[in-house]
Each structure stands twice: as structure tokens, then as C-alpha cells.
Amino acid sequence: MFGSLAKKIFGSVNDRRLKSYRPKVAAINAMEAELEALSDDQLRARTEEFKAQVAAGKSLDDILVPAFATVREAAKRTLGQRHFDVQLIGGMVLHEGAISEMRTGEGKTLVATLPVYLNALSGKGVHVVTVNDYLAKRDSEWMGQIYRFLGLTVGVIVHGLDDAERAAAYNADITYGTNNEYGFDYLRDNMKYEMAQMVQRGHNFAIVDEVDSILVDEARTPLIISGPLDDRSDLYNAVDLVIPRLDKSDYDLDEKQRAVSLTEAGNEKIEDLLRNAGLLKEGDLYDAQNATLVHHMNQALRAHTLFQRDKDYIVRNGEVVIIDEFTGRMMPGRRYSEGLHQALEAKERVQVQPENQTLASITFQNYFRLYNKLGGMTGTAATEADEFLEIYNLEVLEIPTNRPVARIDEDDEVYRTADEKYKGIIREIEAASGRGQPILVGTTSIEKSEHLAELLVKDGFTLIDFENPQALEPLYKAAREGKGTKHFAVLNARFHEQEAFIVAQAGVPGAITIATNMAGRGTDIQLGGNAKMRIERELAGLEGDERAAKEKEILAEIATFKERALNGGGLYVLGTERHESRRIDNQLRGRSGRQGDPGRSKFYLSLQDDLMRIFGSDRMDGMLSKLGLKEDEAIIHPWINKAIERAQAKVEARNFDIRKNILKYDNVMNDQRKVVFEQRKEFMAEESVRETIDDMRHGVVEDVVARAIPEHAYAEQWDAEGLKANVANFLNLDLPIEEWVKEEGIADDEIRERIVKAADESYAQRVEANSAEVMTYVEKQVLLQSLDHLWREHLVTLDHLRQVIGWRGYAQRDPLNEYKSEAFELFNNLVGHLREQVTGQLMRIQVVFQQPEPASLPPMFAQHLDPATGENELDMPQGGGLGAGPALGFTAASAASAPIEARDPNNPSSWGRVGRNEPCPCGSGKKFKHCHGQFVA
Template sequence: MISNLFTKIFGSRNDRTIKNLRKTVALINALETQLEALSDEDLRAKTAEFRERYDNGQSLDDILPEAFAVVREASKRVNGMRHFDVQLLGGMVLHQGRIAEMRTGEGKTLTATLPAYLNGLTGKGVHVITVNDYLAKRDAETNRELFEFLGLTVGCNVPGMMPQQKKQAYTADITYGTNNEFGFDYLRDNMAFSIDERVQRPLFYAVVDEVDSILIDEARTPLIISGPAEDSSDLYIEINKIVPLLELQEKEDEEGVEGDGDYTIDEKSKQVHLTERGQIKVEDLLTERNLIEEGDSLYSASSITLLSHVYAALRAHKLYQKDVDYVVKENEVIIIDEHTGRSMEGRRWSEGLHQAVEAKEGVKIQNENQTLASITFQNYFRLYETLAGMTGTADTEAFEFQSIYGLDTVVMPTNKPMIRDDRADLVYLTQEEKYEAILIDIKDCQERGQPVLVGTISIESSEYLSQFLRKEKIKHNVLNAKFHAQEADIVSDAGLPGTVTIATNMAGRGTDIVLGGNWNSEVEKLDNPTDEQIAEIKAAWKIRHDAVIDAGGLHIIGTERHESRRIDNQLRGRSGRQGDAGSSRFYLSMDDALMRIFAGERMTNMMRKLGMQRGEAIEHPWVNRAIENAQRKVEARNFDVRKQLLEYDDVANDQRRVVYSQRNELLEEGDISETITAIRGDVLAGVIDQYIAPQSLAEMWDVPGLEERLKQDFLIELPITQWLADDNKLYEEKLRERIEQSVEQSYKQKEEQVGDSVLRQFEKAIMLQSLDQHWKDHLAAMDHLRQGIHLRGYAQKNPKQEYKRESFELFSEMLENLKVDVVGILSKVQVRAEEDVEKVEEQHRKSENAPREYQHEEAEHVGGEAPQSATVMARTEPKVGRNDPCPCGSGQKFKQCCGKLK
């Protein structure tokens, strides 16, 4: 109550922020008359002036009022569009590295030109990030003329570009592109074999459009570059035949004893689990097909690969539906983005799930993949010096933006008051009744000439509704991943009087629905239109526009609630743009996924007890609250999943930074001989320690063993036994020095034989090749560790702490193995000429340039329960404790001997 009183007196934090920014808006507006008097050349010259001032020490904040005023004046001259005051406010919020929540139709694309120009003055590169290629190309072309008028260069970064084209796009002052492409370019740059192959500059400033879609919805899907591993197509086909023979167990009985089913489904966590009966049945079926030995368990170390295949097939059949989670197009399974409804060509699920879906659908099974590089969007976007974003719906996720990205959310006032009529939800008992009610609403709107946008949450729902409308002979358009190419035309017609448009998830469509239709698209269809033709089109549009306004504006119908309130708000936000009239209503049924999972049978029984008749609906604030609470539960769970993913990926991120930093240094250094010498010294010291333990008696030394080991690892024969016989004062320290000198001398002889420059080049090639191979193997080991880490919870251990500890051990082990590998190759390989170096480089390039997949990983189980992908790591020898005696027989503790971290 006190806080409410405080807000009433002083205004909310958001209000105070806007009030402070309005002072700068007044300064920008005061410059307008002065800039209007400038010629085009003088206005353009302002860019050079601003750059000089910045180079001389002025901050961008000092330049901001004049820079924003210049952009506004240039936009008036080039595009005939003047930035509103609310767009100036949005531009300032974006420049400060915050999120600007701007309603649909308020002009986010134009708003982004302000901070993009200001930060583009630095020459460090500005990235404007959108959700798809179409928007990236459109926005780049729309704003190119404006920026080039002001003397700034514009690039566009989309998939399929040649490296040289990409490099050119990144050298531009302002680069438009998609979040995926920027992220994949970062990973590809860190797999490059030379500096020239890298395309990105240091990450400076980014504006993310539809920031909630990119930083929240897609934050559960790490970017993964992977290459083909072994082919196991036959195995997927065989196991695909087994799954249909398994029966679903509906529920456990009252005593908690399992029923007679083979598997259970947990819809909330999207997991499938084999029951004990199911495990036995699968083992029998696998034995019949000679896939496992008689009496072997599905959970034995030898069968663990089969176990992951079985669970992948179960998930493919029981959790992933055609036309909801994927479509089959041209004999290929293509993922559907659950957040945007778009098809995602080239993206594949990992952990064998994609291959299992391919087997289920009877299409060609493509090879499994090995992870080559990966990063989450959270960790990629946190690499930018300044990050900002804009969207129509961010306030509901403000806490997550602040806690994970450190981004404040500022809600922008609308240019004109919002007058849309958001009506209460109607809840029906069955889907059939719900669709009948939707049909009545659509018919009523069509008769009155009111355009209707019907939002569905899946392709399946949109096609079901489309069939329903066809039976009733109601003309309509369908906008989903199957009709991607016609999207612009469908959206431009969606505001015509009486038009019915069915859309699968409107988030990120990027095109406003203009009441009366889009007259610009009509003009664009004409070849060299005359002024008279344009005037006629505008006049006809004005009549249609007024008719639609009189009919009530665009009417939004939601066929069910999405898991997230934000997605529902995005659908509603398509109506009522720029103060237009509009209305919205959601129709629900107790059969809807959200209602079924979270409202359950209790609410259905209550509705029946109330004596609801067919066709009757509940419309009550209590129902709306129950639905909102269900959505909050899902949002909270999804937030926990994303946070958990981030906590796990932060461990990998620290390691990634070390490896990528080391790799970049290698690429930039022409001579890494000092590094190689240091590594050789470390490896050699470790080898000597195993046979001559530090500060040990000469009687405990294994000299013949050391001689043999040096011969094997360093290709050098040293008569150490003879040295000791000839010199009884050759103590441990001096002996070590003599061995080290001999090994160094042997390497120098190799250098003299092949030449200094050739060996330097060879060292670099081998170091890069080994680092890349060990990093790939380490990523696979980390995947296995992460997939099984939840099992530590059963041993009363914290899985996250265990993951951190064991991943550090794996990383330390990788670094040690890398050193040994590099030194071993350099010591043993005989380099004869520069051609040998080129062969090594070519071999590496071939492996790096092998066909790659850009994967869409299912990350929901991270750190949680995921038995379908758990991997059992079997030890061949007992584990040696850090304080146990070292197995090498030195008499020292393991941590001070062979277990010593170099």
C-alpha cells in the first residue's frame, strides 16, 4: 500500500526514466529548424564532423542530440518519414544498452536507425539483429539509402554467402543479419585455419529486434556446428520397428505399483520413460533381432548405445508430431520453430532424435553428427560491449532480461492512445464446441466487413481450422511454415474488409497489418506507376480503410492460449496499431494442452456439475486468473530450464574462452617456438618424473624404462645408464638437465635439416590441428558428462557441483593430452620440405570443410532427468585417489607424482 502511494506521488521507475529522457527530446526538437535550413551536402558533412569530435575525445552521449536530429532530418528527405518523439525516446533507450518495449506499429525499424547511426560513427561496427533472413534483407535495403546518404556503409549477413562477401558485410559500419548467422559466424571464426578466413570484427554494439523471441524463446537452443560421425542408419530402422509394439501405461495404480504398460509419458517435461516391463520387452525384441546377446541387459555398458537409440525412437513416435514439431518436405524432415511457426531448413535435432524421426517417416536417414563447436545465445550476446533490444512484449520477462543479460526494460509510451477492446476468454468443454463458436464469430465479422486474424499455436491447428472453414465455404488465407513464400502477400491483404487470415504464431513476422490493405504493395506491383495511378490506389484504399474502421478494425481470435502470456500479447498486438480501432478474444476448451495439463479433470468435472449445455461457455474473471496462473507456472519452469542451461554452459563457456583465446593467439603469432619449447619442457619433466621420482634415491630409479620411453616418445636414444656409470656425481638435478639438453639438441638438429621457417610453419599447423581435435573430443566428453550428471543426485551429491568439478578434471586432462600429442608428433614426424607442411594444412582443411550441420539441440533435459540419453562411463582400472600411493611405484603420493597438474 505504501509502495502504491509512493508510485502515485513520484511516478513509477519507468515514468521517471521517460521524464528524464524527454529533456533530451526537447534538445533534439530545438535543432530541427536549424537543420532544415542545411543543404544535402552540409547535412551529410555532419557525419565527418561527428567522427572528428569522437576521435578527439567527445563521448557519443555528448554527440547524441545533434546526431539524432541529423538522422531525423535525413529520414525526412530520403524516406519521407519523420521520427516521432516516442521513437527518439526509444533510440536513446537502445543507445544506453537497454530494452525498449514498443507496441506493434510504433516503428521499431525506424527507431533502430538512430542508435545504429550514432554507434556507427565509431567505425567499430554495429550489428542490427533480426529473427529471419527476409527481415534482415528488407531492413538493410529499407535503410540503406538513409545511411548511405549520411556517409555510412551498410552490410547484410545472411546464410549462403561466400566468405569474402561476409567479410565485406562485417566491415560495413552497420550490418543487418539474423541471430543464428552472427552466432554461427563467431563459431566458424574460431574454427578458421588462418586469420584471413575469419570474418567478424570484435563485437561492439548490437540492437536485437524481437529481443524476447531471440534472447528468451531461443535461449534453450544452443547453436551447434557439427560434422558427420559413423553411419548407423540400419540400427535406427530396426529400432523404429520395435517402438510401435510397445504399449502406453496410462498411470500407476493406488499402491504405486506399476501397471501393465511398457512406457510412460510426462507431457510437462516432454520425456518418455520405459517401465520395468517395457525394459524386459525391449530386451526380448532386441534379442530376437540379434541386436543384443541373449541375457544381456539394455543398461549394460555394451548396450548403452542401443539404449539411447530406443529412447530417441520413443520420443520420435510419442512426443514429436508431424505438422506440429516438423514437416516432411521433399523427402526430408524439417524442424518447425515452436516459437515462430517457421520451418528451419538445415537445422537438426541432436542426440539421434532427428535420425529417429527420419526412420519413423520413412525418409532417407542422414548420418549422426559430432559436435565441433557450440555456444548458447546467452553467452554469445554477452560478448558484445553493449547490447540493446526492442520488442512489443518484454515487460513480462523483465526480471529474466535483468538477471541473465543485465538489461533493463523501459516501456515506451504509444504515439497515439491504445483503444483496442480486449475481451474476456470464453472456455468450452470440447474442441468441437470451441471451433463452432469461432466459426460464428468469423461469420459475423465477415458479414460486417471486419477483417479477422485467427492465431493458432501449431500448423496442425491451422490446417484443421482451414478445413473447417472450407466446409462452410468461407474464403480465407493460411499463413504458416508451409506457405512461407506467399507470406508478404498474405499479410498485406490481411487488413482488407472481411478478409479472414489464419496465422501460426505471429511473433517475428515483422510486417504490420494495415487496415484497408497495404496500398504500397499495390503500387509495387505496377511497372513505372504514374502519379494518377498512385492517387487512384490511395483513394480506393482510403474508402476501404474507413469501412474497416467503421466495422471495428482488425479482430483477433486466439484458438487457444500459448504457454507464454507474452506470445498471446504478441498476437493481440497485431490489432490496434497507431491508435486504430480493434478487438481481440481467445476461445479455449478443456481439451487444449495448457488446460488439460494444468487445469486437469477437476475443472472439467466442475464445469459438468454446473450443468453446462452443449455450446455454452464459461466467461468469468476466476477462469482468466486460473489460465494466467497456469501460464505463469509454465513460464517459471521455462525460466528455470534456461537458467539451468546457462549455469551448465557457463562452465563450458570459461573453457571455450580459454581455448578460443589460445587459438586466436596461435593464428596471430608467426613464431610459436617459445610455446613449443615450454610445452616440450613440461611433457619431458612429466615423463622423467614417472621414472625418476623427485628427491628419490638412485636405487628407486627406473633408468632402462626411461631410456625406452624417451626412444618411444621423443625418438631419441640416450645412454643414461652409461652416463651414470661414467659419472658417479651425476645427481638427479644434473641428470635432468643433461636429458633436457639432449632432447633440445635433437630438435635443433631437425630444425637445421628442414629450415627454420618450414619447422615454424609445421609447429603452428600441428598445434592448431591437435587443439581442434582435442577440443572436439572434449566437447563430446562434456556432452556425455552432462547427459548423465543428474544421476549423481541419487548419491546425495549436487549435480551442478559435480559437473563443475568433473568438467574441470576433463579440461585439465585435455590440456595435458594436447601437450603430449603435440610434442609427440613434432618429435617423431620427419619433415622433409614445405610440401609436408602443406599436406598437414590441407588435411586439416578437409576435415574442417567436411559437410557441417547447424543443429537445433533439444536442451530441455539439461541437468534434469534424462535417462534416454544417459551414458555409462566404464573404468578399466580402479580410480586412484589424489592422496593414494602413486601406481608408478615411486613411493610418493599420486598428486605429487603422476597426478600432478602441470
């Protein structure tokens, strides 16, 4: 009570913050007349003045008012657009490192130019993050006019660029790109072998467009760079034939958690089926030797029970293509990982592609927290404000609209069955189109959009074919006559190529557009239609007076259409069901009521919808029956809206917990990642790593002596034989250690010093034999390659640890603390192994001067993984670009092969040339390439 009273008197926190920006807005407006009087060159010269002021010690806050005023004037001259006062406030919020929540149509793209220009003056670079390549290109060209006019450089990062092009884009004052490209470039940079090959130059300031989509929705899926493993397509196909023979009673399906598991009876049945198919050759299904088979069986079961064709994926040109659950777009090239995509390919009887192994990984949370300052903008962030503050330390401020919102948001209509709901929707579509009101029908999946399209066709409607240039003529004719139309368009992943034009014409009076999710479309629905898109499409090839006359006709017609659409009530957004996230519903609603236009929104629900069915529709069904709800009747009440919002809030809270849990575990890996990546940079930046190599060699000596001669042990307890073997193994030295330990009064320090001296002398001879210059280069390459190899193995081990650590909870131990402890121990082991392997390699190395083979790396893929749900996406293959390997051939063998019987396991110098796939002569049982030849390049 007191809180609401105080809010009425003093205003909310949001209101008070907005009020604090007003003096700066007034100051910017006061400069407008002065700047209008400047010539273009004089206005452009202000950029150098600002840079000089920043270099002289002024803060960016000190020059905010004149810089914002300069950008506004530049926008007027280049784009013909003037920033509204509320847009200036939005720009200030972004500059302060917070989130500007601005309604659709309020010009967020233009708002970003203010803080981007101001922060680019520091010379440290500004990154603008968009949701797709199209928007990155469009915005860099469109808003780039302002920056270039003011003398700043603009770059754009999209898929398919080589390293030189990426480096040039990152070196620009302002860089546009997608969240995936920025993240993958960071990972690839930390796999390079020379500083000059790295493309990013730091993380100063980033503005994230559609910040909720990128930092919340997509943050559930870490970025992963991976490489291919062996082909196991036969096993996937064989297992897939078994799964359809299971009954629903053989497994437990949890749609809330998107999880499925076999029942006890199902386990017995699947074992018999696998044995009969010849796949389970020995033991029980869950014996250790059958772990791979269990993994394939689980993924095949998930593919058949949790993933639906035309909802989660589609099959196109013999490929399984993922559908983005948030935008409804196809994502060609992306793949689920952990073998799930292969299981779907086997299910759909298309060619099964090989699996992949993780090479590098990072979550969006940890990538974007690398930036010194981060800002974001979206139309829907308030529902996730707690998450933004807790994870990213980002406040959310709601920016008022330039004009009051005139949209009417009506209460939901709830029907008992889906059939009744769709009948009601079709009736409403006909009524809205008949009064000249454009209508946007929102669905949650391709399957449902196509089902509604089929129902409309049965009811006498016609689907518009946008490939036909004349396809829109019936729609325009009906709009000219002020009548309704029986023509409709479908906007989903199947019509991705025509997306922008479909959206652009969805505001024509009476137009009917069915859309699968509307997040991040990047094209506003303008009442009357989009003049620019119509002119480009209809007047292609026309020139001169004829084109000018036609343009005039189109502009006049669009003005008439807009008037009719306004009279019809503006854009009508009709949702066919509620999404599990309120933000997605708000994004759909936000398409209507742009810049003060009238509009209307309403959701049609049934008790058979996924959200209603999963979250307790039985109770509501009983209540509606008691109320005497008849067929084709709907119930409309604000209480139902509140109940649905509570269900949505529960789902959002669960998803937040999932993301928080992922982040807690990834933070452990992130601390280690920072250490490894920083260490790599230090190694690459140094002229010579000789000192590090010497320290590693001495560390190995410390370790082997400590293992063989424990502290306070008597001489007879020393392991002289083991010490000699380790010295031969790691240092390639044959030393008379048994003789040393027999010497009267010798101490472990003396033995340690003798080994160090022998090792240093041996290495000095090797350096002299191969030349100091060459060895300086080789040392750095061996060190970096060894570190990379061990880090990749470490990632795989941590991933496996993550999958099983949860079981520690049954022993009353906290899995997260257990994970931290085990990960720390594994990292210490990595450091020890690095010392041993680098030392072992360099103590055997001989440089062979020959023409090197062209350095090439295995194919790599940029992958988007969700470890919580297993719905993991894989981006397009990343060819090359990771930097070439060493230019010299170097090997740990002598010039000629030695007879096997002449090889002494403890004396590598007797081995001669050993084949890469031969058993290692040391007797370990491993192949040479996995043992003493492990780091051969």
C-alpha cells in the same frame, strides 16, 4: 498499500526514467528548423564532424542530441518518415544498453537507426540482429538509405556468403544479420588457421530486434558446429520397426517435461523384441556393450510418442522438415541432433541421413554477453524482465505509444470441449466478417490451423489460392459492396512463400486470415490492405499513364476499405487457444490496435486444450458441471483469465529455470572456451611459436621425469625403464637412461638437464635439416591442429559428462559443483596432452616438398541444440570457409617403409613409412593415425 500510493504520487520507476529523457527530446526538436535549412551535403558533412569530435575525446553521450537530430532529418529526406518523440526516447534507451518495449506498429525498425548511427561514429562497428534473412536484407536496404545518405557503410550477413563477402560486411560501419549467422561466424572464426581468414572484427555494440524471441526462446538451444559420423541408417530403421509394437502401458509419458521412459514391464518387452529382431545379440539391454542400442531405442521411442507430424515437423519432398514452435515456419535444412532427426526419418520411411559430431559450441547467452554494450527491442518483454536483468543485465523500459491504444481486450470464452469451442469460433468469424471487420485467427500449430480450415470449408467457406492472380477478387468485391465474405487465407509453414502478401492483405474489410503464431513476421497488418504490395502484384508489367491511373484507383480503393474496416471495429484478433507463454499471446494481440487504430481481441478456450489439460482441467470441469453449463455454452469471467495467466507464469518460470540451468553448465565450458579461443588467436598472431614449442618440450621432460622419479624417492625406486620408454615415445630419443641412473650420486635434476639438452639438440638438428622458415610455419600448424583436435574431444567428453552428472545428486553431492570439478580436471588433462602430442609430432617430423593436395575440410553443419529437452535443430551445411590447412605435406615417417620385423617399438626411427590405417609400431594397439601419426596433415 504505501507502494501503490507512492506510485500514484511519484509515478513508477518506468515513468520516472521516461521523464528523464524529455529534456533531450526537447533539445532535439529545437534543432529541427536549423537542420532543415542545411543542404544534403551540409547534412552529410556532420558525420565527419561527429567522428572528429569522438576522436578528440568527446563521448557518444555528449553528441547524442545533435546526432539524433541529424538522423531524424536524414530519415525525412530519404524515407519521408519523421521520428516521433516516443521513438527518440526508444532510441535513447537502446543507446544506454537496455530494452525498449514498443507496441507493434510503433516503428521499432526506424527507432534503431538513431542509436545505430550514433554508435557507428566510434568506428568500431555496430551489429543489428534480426530473426531471419528476409528481415536482415529488407532492413539493411530500407534503413540503409539513411546511413548511406549520411556517409556510412552498410553490410548484411545472410546464409550462403563466402568468407570474403562476410569480412567485407563486418568491416562496414553497420552490419545487419541474423543471430544464427553472427554466432556461427564467431565459432567458425575460432576454427581458422590464420588471422587474415577471420571475418568478425570484434563485438562492440549490438541491437537485437525481437529480443525476447532471440534471447529467451531461442536461447534454449545452443549453437553447434558439427561434422558427419558413420552411416547407421540400417540400425535406425531396424529399431523403428520394434517401437510400434509397444503398448501405452509399456512407457511413462510426461507431456509437461516432454519426456518418455520405459516402465519395468516395457524394458522386459523391448529386450525380447530386440532379441527376436536380432539387434540385441548378447547380455541385457543396459549392459555397457549395448549403450548405442539403448540410445537408438530411446530416440525412436521419443520420435513416436513426443513428436507429431504436421505439428512438430512436416514431410516434404522426402525430407523431415522441422516446424519452429514459436513462428510456425518451416526450417528447411535444420535437423534435430543426438540421432532424433534420424529416428523421425525412420518413422516416416524417408531416407535416413548420417549423424553428426560436435566441433564447436556456444549458447546465445554467452555469445551476446561478448558485446561491450547490448540493446534490444520488442513488443513483449515485460513478462521476462527478471530474466533479462539476471542473465544479460538488461533493463526493460516500456515506451508509451505515439497514440493511445484503442484496442479492446475481452475476457476469454471457455467451453467444455474442443468441438464446442470450434463451433463458437466459426459463429464469431461469420459475425465479424459480416459486419466488415477483418479477422485474424491465431492457432498454435499447423495441425490446428488446418483442422480449423477444414471445418470452415465444411461450413461453406472457400480457401484462397494465392497462386491465382484473381484469387482475391471475391474478397475485394465483398469489401466494395460492404458485405461479409466466405473466403479465407491460411498463413502457416506450408504457405511460407506467400507469407508477406497474406499478412499484407489481412486488413481488408471482412478478410479472414488463419495464422500459426505471429512472432517476428516483420510485416504489419494495415487496415484496408497494403497499397505497396497490391501495386507490385497487380500492376506488374504495366508502365506509363496506364500504370499511374491504376495506381490511383488502388490507392482510392484502399482508402475506402480502411474507412469500412475502421467502421467495422478495426482488426479483430481471435485466439483459438492460449500459448504456454503469455508473450506469444501478447504478440498475437499486438497485431491489432496499430498506431491508435480501433481493434478487438479475444481468446476461445476449451478444457481439452493442451495448456488446460496439462494444468488441472479436471477440477475446472467438475466446477463447470456443477454450475450447470450446457452444451455450446461458454463461461466468461475475469477470474478464469487470472487462473490461466497463473498457469502460464508457472510454465514460464519452469522454462526460465531450464535456461538458467543450461547457462550454469555452459558457463563452465565458456570459461574454458575463452581460454582456448584467446590462446588460438595469440598463436595465430605470433610470427613464430618456437618459444612456446620449446616450453612445451621442456614441460614434457618435466612431466616424464616427475612420473619416473618421484620426489624424495630413493634411486632404487626410480623407474628407469619407464622413463626411457617415455623419452622414446614423446621425444623420439634413444638415451642410455639405465646407465645414467647407475652413476654414483646422480640427482633427478641432472637427469632432467641431460634429457632437455639432448632434446634441444635433436630438435635444432631437425630445424636445420628442414630449414628454419619451413619449421616456423609447420610448428604453428601442428600446434593449432593439435589444439583443435583435443578441444573437439574435450567437448564430446564434457557433453557425455553433462548427461550423467545428475546421478551424483543421489549421493548428496551437488551435480553442478561436481561438473565444475571434473571439467577443470579434464581441462588440465587437455593442456598436458597438448604438450605431449605437439612435442611427439614435431620431434618426428620430416618435411616433404611436393605439390600439395587441395586442402579441404570435412562437410560441416551449423546446429542448434537444446540439451534440456533434446529438441535439437541443425542449420544448413556450411561449406568450406574454415580456412585451408597447411600448404606443405609433412609426415612423421621416413621416406621408405621398413619391414615389420625390423621395427623397434621404442625406436620410431626404425619404423620407416607407416600406413595411416596400420597398427602403430609402438605396440599401443591403436591405428597409426590415432597414435604416433595422429597429427599428420
